Amino acid sequence: MNLQGRIGQVLGPFDPNIDIMNSGQAIPKVATKDGDGIIIISKLGVQTEPGTEMIINGASIKVGSTGIYELDNVVNVTSLIFPNGASKNTIIDFVY
Secondary structure, eight states, rough: OOSSSEEEEEOOOOTTTTTTTEEEEETTGGGGOOOTTTTOEEEEEEEETOOOOOEEEEEEEEEEEEEEEESSOOOOOOOOOOOOOOTTTTTEEEEO
């Protein structure tokens, strides 16, 4: 895997229905913004309890039985929401 950019990590818990990509939330506290002030995550890995629901860029995703979800290809993640929240054991690794 080619990791071009900076690497960041944030830890749960995460509140329900909060976009953690928005100002004042978990990822903007550690990641930098582009020229338009938008944080764009290019690679994403989430470790959490199996069955945890996420909404990434408006698409609903359920974490599988391994408890790990990864986006290895460059996908601009501009929105990340846990509709039911996520536990303190949740780890989000990302490249920006």
